[in-house]
Amino acid sequence: MTDTNTNNDSIEQLNERLTRFARDRDWEQFHSPKNLSMALIAEAAELVEHFQWLSEEQSYNLSEEKHEEVSLELADILIYLIRTAERLDIDLLKAAWRKVEINESRYPVEKVSGSAKRAEEYDL
Amino acid sequence: MTDTNTNNDSIEQLNERLTRFARDRDWEQFHSPKNLSMALIAEAAELVEHFQWLSEEQSYNLSEEKHEEVSLELADILIYLIRTAERLDIDLLKAAWRKVEINESRYPVEKVSGSAKRAEEYDL
Amino acid sequence: MTDTNTNNDSIEQLNERLTRFARDRDWEQFHSPKNLSMALIAEAAELVEHFQWLSEEQSYNLSEEKHEEVSLELADILIYLIRTAERLDIDLLKAAWRKVEINESRYPVEKVSGSAKRAEEYDL
Amino acid sequence: MTDTNTNNDSIEQLNERLTRFARDRDWEQFHSPKNLSMALIAEAAELVEHFQWLSEEQSYNLSEEKHEEVSLELADILIYLIRTAERLDIDLLKAAWRKVEINESRYPVEKVSGSAKRAEEYDL
Numbered sequence: 001m002t003d004t005n006t007n008n009d010s011i012e013q014l015n016e017r018l019t020r021f022a023r024d025r026d027w028e029q030f031h032s033p034k035n036l037s038m039a040l041i042a043e044a045a046e047l048v049e050h051f052q053w054l055s056e057e058q059s060y061n062l063s064e065e066k067h068e069e070v071s072l073e074l075a076d077i078l079i080y081l082i083r084t085a086e087r088l089d090i091d092l093l094k095a096a097w098r099k100v101e102i103n104e105s106r107y108p109v110e111k112v113s114g115s116a117k118r119a120e121e122y123d124l
Numbered sequence: 125m126t127d128t129n130t131n132n133d134s135i136e137q138l139n140e141r142l143t144r145f146a147r148d149r150d151w152e153q154f155h156s157p158k159n160l161s162m163a164l165i166a167e168a169a170e171l172v173e174h175f176q177w178l179s180e181e182q183s184y185n186l187s188e189e190k191h192e193e194v195s196l197e198l199a200d201i202l203i204y205l206i207r208t209a210e211r212l213d214i215d216l217l218k219a220a221w222r223k224v225e226i227n228e229s230r231y232p233v234e235k236v237s238g239s240a241k242r243a244e245e246y247d248l
Numbered sequence: 249m250t251d252t253n254t255n256n257d258s259i260e261q262l263n264e265r266l267t268r269f270a271r272d273r274d275w276e277q278f279h280s281p282k283n284l285s286m287a288l289i290a291e292a293a294e295l296v297e298h299f300q301w302l303s304e305e306q307s308y309n310l311s312e313e314k315h316e317e318v319s320l321e322l323a324d325i326l327i328y329l330i331r332t333a334e335r336l337d338i339d340l341l342k343a344a345w346r347k348v349e350i351n352e353s354r355y356p357v358e359k360v361s362g363s364a365k366r367a368e369e370y371d372l
Numbered sequence: 373m374t375d376t377n378t379n380n381d382s383i384e385q386l387n388e389r390l391t392r393f394a395r396d397r398d399w400e401q402f403h404s405p406k407n408l409s410m411a412l413i414a415e416a417a418e419l420v421e422h423f424q425w426l427s428e429e430q431s432y433n434l435s436e437e438k439h440e441e442v443s444l445e446l447a448d449i450l451i452y453l454i455r456t457a458e459r460l461d462i463d464l465l466k467a468a469w470r471k472v473e474i475n476e477s478r479y480p481v482e483k484v485s486g487s488a489k490r491a492e493e494y495d496l
Contacts, residue, residue, distance in 0.1 A: 169293030
């Protein structure tokens, strides 16, 4: 029996557990925002590596084993994301909502529908 | 006035909004897991870019402007992380809790305290 | 005995010019291997960004403008690669030839033909 | 007129060997520029991973074993860089010299000496 609560969708609970994890191991000394950004991108690359030789279609249809591996890569990314936010005193969800609103006004439906480009290529 | 609720810490609400955002723009066709992993790592790299010439100490002490920019980079990463999870039907928070437990048993306090290595270098 | 040619005159000239560039600007202080690895991956991500919403087929058929942008992204990656090698006193071309030979023995034609997986998935 | 030497004989030899390697294994079908950009960034991340918990100073002073591992990571990056250039018919060294000249005019010594920022932060 553990004290995890997988029903609770709180990023905050995860943050507390991760902070405790780092403190208990005396790892906070390594967890500068600079270092965490490196750890985060290394995990993002492990995700990329799963997909690099797959077609887009294949990337939807993973074997059960691959699906579980990919789930844990996503978890690793989230973990380092939460750690980085914690070290910089950033409210991750608030920032995400702020960014959603920016995106919604930056990419109006009628201007961008069905066309994916890099942001700077849209002439809005 | 918007319908955002920044008090609510639900990843699920964010997921719904982001899915709607993609659908409204007919962008789901581009959002294969493969492509999203690329977008995710590109955002992770923008985070890295903020820190690449800073010392670890400087990376804690960002100007207000930099802090806001970094907040929005973290937001971008979270957004693509949620999108990837959605496309693969992965419960991101459940996966994170599962990974936390794996890490806690993989790195026992008494074995790893104060020493940061790559996982494979620990002789546990 | 192999037919490798580690006579790296042109990489070497580039290396000298880049070292001079950094010294002239008093930038060597920022060019630790750690920092350069961050700069390198940030450039690699700019390459990825060009391709993230393209199909594989589209990624072969770039407009002239895109082709030039991608050329300069590749150049940026090579530049930071050479800088990193210089800081660590690594002979980049010798290392590459060494790695080619490792790959050739790790992936025998008759075992891997037509099947791309992550290295650890091959049961060789 | 510059003193550049775009005579890229040694990169060219490597390119030929790598192209043959891919053809012999029927792997060219997987080597779209899109896929290669993913493989390249995954290798760049393995480099980053070596340095993520090291101080900048430690990143200069690697053990012999680490130094060899890092050499092979640099090799992997160069290999995918050459492959990507080959697929897009880009002359890597010519592009690098072109970029060096751009950088030299973009960052004049007297304006940027001793100060490392992201390019867009320089008010030149």
